[in-house]
Amino acid sequence: MPTLSVFMDVPAAHKPEGSLLKTYKQDDSPNKMFLAYKVCMTDDGHPWVSLVVRKIRLQIAQDPSLNYEYLPMMGMKSFIQASLELLFGKHNQAIVENRVGGVHTVGDSGAFQLGAQFLRTWHRNAKIVCIISSQRELHGLVFQDLGFTVYEYFIWDPTQLCIDSNMFLNVVEQVPRGCILVIGNIIDCKLTQSQLAKLMSTIKSKQIFPFFDIPCQGFFTGDLEEDAGILQYFVSGGFEFFCSQSLTKNFGIYDEGVGILVVVALDNQHLLCVLSQLTQNARAMWLNPPSMGARIITSILCNSALQGEWKQSLKGMVENIMLIKEKVKERLRLLGTPGSWDHITEQTGSHGYLGLNYQQVEYIIKKKHIYIPKNSRINFTCINASNIDYITQSINEAVLYARDSETASENK
């Protein structure tokens, strides 16, 4: 009798992500291109790395004084300190009062995992997680796997082609009392002071626990402070909250997954208790976080000349993103593509909605071999001098084709 496998009932896992990339790879067309990479690309089509990072990698390898011992379970202290100061500013009230801290994690997934585990154990009444973002976020799955009920709200309005701050406020009005509210990138929401006050009072009165997501500080407006500005308001408002801070993309250290789960508490005593519980959970997941990425970032942030170089490189990247968007818009204008394309330049950051419908997206993928997500949210840094003509002409064709086929069906 043949032995039965212990694993006989284990099915292959369903892969929700990556199928677009897979189809792209299998495409034989010489024109094919992929506009959905996660990372920022340079003009010559390589992942962007802040130049100062390359220099520091070499310095670290050449430093004979470094030891390579295990980091503490909580992570590299100097790294945590420097990153918190980047996020809140050195003289922030919560930092001065010793009531903000963090645990060094493996990327932002690690930060959400740690935070979600903690909330499941210590914030038991909160069984619902509401995620507000401009796109579908992977951490929804993290909360789901831990037994939370997850609702996702996208603040991009595909008919008005804009990110609507009223839509955002309405969502916060609707979410259940006492839930956990994950607030993703809402820079483009451009909340007025009174909207912000309304937001904070709703969150306070409904006893909602805020969990911010700062995935790439500095990559949206080019200004580090502005990109994390919302946190300042919540600190001043006396809120307790979590924040996932990822430093992977804004330094270009994609291979090391450097993150922090940031905790803001009412006082130092509560903070220390929370951090000690989080550290216990981190022990079970990876014991000691990896150091390479944290070491690079700390070297840069703790040296004002290097920090200046890094900030400059961030600014350069953001300017480049704006330039690409302007060019795309200009080409579409010159091609006479129907519709307004202002929404392209109104969105900040490397990724943004083209504002195409499903039929247009389908056309671009099938006929033009340009692989973009169904919601048409592309990585603009994948566009460069050598492909911009083909891409904008294809968008133009897709829009005209969709219009023609609509007219045709109307005339039937």
Add this chain to the structure above:
Amino acid sequence: MPTLSVFMDVPAAHKPEGSLLKTYKQDDSPNKMFLAYKVCMTDDGHPWVSLVVRKIRLQIAQDPSLNYEYLPMMGMKSFIQASLELLFGKHNQAIVENRVGGVHTVGDSGAFQLGAQFLRTWHRNAKIVCIISSQRELHGLVFQDLGFTVYEYFIWDPTQLCIDSNMFLNVVEQVPRGCILVIGNIIDCKLTQSQLAKLMSTIKSKQIFPFFDIPCQGFFTGDLEEDAGILQYFVSGGFEFFCSQSLTKNFGIYDEGVGILVVVALDNQHLLCVLSQLTQNARAMWLNPPSMGARIITSILCNSALQGEWKQSLKGMVENIMLIKEKVKERLRLLGTPGSWDHITEQTGSHGYLGLNYQQVEYIIKKKHIYIPKNSRINFTCINASNIDYITQSINEAVLYARDSETASENK
């Protein structure tokens, strides 16, 4: 009314580990020393790093062709392949048949976490985990946190001062049918062929799922094959199993936490299903594992000259460990310390039992300021030319003191 903290019910976490180190650090004695570090130390009291690792760190930093993109969720493929070949041998039956694979993890905690999560979901009848090892293992807590009932068995016999292979076999006879059996370092068990056959037939007939722990291959006997020898038997015996493979200590890359959860299945189809499920779980924990450690190790393992250098450095380390143990034994003999101290040299690896009782350990800590664990399992590489006299004289004193106080109490 002052605001109540969301975290008001969160207590500080209990820290089971690290209190010995803490007491050591607080001790003001100029003679104090700590013999319980996790990592191997060099003669001059620094964490051991294979020399070839330093060289490769520099090479990597200087290589302009490297990109630093995200690794796949499963991890670095070349790293996994090279590590599996190290563990099983290139021409191993299971490797040739494509039924062994692995997921790149953040250290061995990550490997146990992934494996435990998988078993909870897909091997539901196994609610009990039995851990057999020569010491208390941290991964007991990982299983416990996930809801398993955990029993730990230590194979060190403190009265006979030896690791008893019969004790080991008796434990396997006793553990419940269908449990998960974590088999730690049992190199010193020296199982005979017939004992091994008995072990395997018991595990098979009781439908026990084996989960091996290979924490530092090559660091016990100095021979890589011999240290992982037990896996070969289980592959040949047609078993399916998991194995946590850590490559942190045997390369001296403590700061990067490099591990693999190894899966051996009956055939490739089952293997792929299991790997795909594990990868899903890895996504929720850290999304992409960090690359630095894996990059270093792969560079070394995939180049036969560098691999040779590394193996040589491992051998040198193991010879050094044996030499230290011989010297300790010889000093105790010269001092006329009562008792046999052969058990010191009979144990392989950096860590081993001194074979002292609680009273003797207490004496050494309190009177001599030498910090060792209660079970007297020390890191022998913490002993070097500059402290060996003080340490051996202290052991001698402790043994004589304990004997005298015993005689005194007998004469009362």
